[in-house]
Amino acid sequence: MRVTDLLKNASIDLNAHVKDKPDAISHLVDLMDKKRRAGA
Numbered sequence: 001m002r003v004t005d006l007l008k009n010a011s012i013d014l015n016a017h018v019k020d021k022p023d024a025i026s027h028l029v030d031l032m033d034k035k036r037r038a039g040a
Contacts, residue, residue, distance in 0.1 A: 010035040 005011060011031055018024040 008035070010038070
């Protein structure tokens, strides 16, 4: 993974509702996993 991967549209969720840092990290990992499965 490259830093630029974190800046792509598939990696950004402007409407994320997380309650704490571990929840935020989990959400980011889910976004990366969905992106990887989509082949982006």
